[in-house]
Amino acid sequence: MPFYLFVYLYPSPVPALLALIIPTFIGHRFLGPVTAMVQTLSGVQRRAMGAAFYLFLSNLISMGVGPLLIGATSDYFTADFGHLALRYSLLTLVCSTSILAAILFSLTARNLRQDLDAVDLR
Numbered sequence: 001m002p003f004y005l006f007v008y009l010y011p012s013p014v015p016a017l018l019a020l021i022i023p024t025f026i027g028h029r030f031l032g033p034v035t036a037m038v039q040t041l042s043g044v045q046r047r048a049m050g051a052a053f054y055l056f057l058s059n060l061i062s063m064g065v066g067p068l069l070i071g072a073t074s075d076y077f078t079a080d081f082g083h084l085a086l087r088y089s090l091l092t093l094v095c096s097t098s099i100l101a102a103i104l105f106s107l108t109a110r111n112l113r114q115d116l117d118a119v120d121l122r
Contacts, residue, residue: 001095008091027098030105037112043120069093 003023010016035051042050070089077085077092 001098004091004094004098008087008094041115041119066093 003019003026007016007020007023010019035054038050038054039047070086070093073093074086074089077088081088
């Protein structure tokens, strides 16, 4: 979160872009473990379907709904922030979805051991 605040609020683009490397690297570290858990929890017979479903939904939400929400919140913020509306729209949505993701991952982790024990790995 502190990196995103710096990235979206810093007035100069070069340091902000360089600072974006850190949250991007940290933010994409979840992809491997999440993909592995989806495939493991799907079981051997439904592994490909689980991976396809996960990729379909994640792309549908991130590439379909994401730009729509960014544009809508940017339009909403234009009255208050003018030409800086897109900056605050990105900051608001990236930070709020990051917090939501952290909460949901924490809630999911509580039951992961029982879910893994229930999976038929044959």
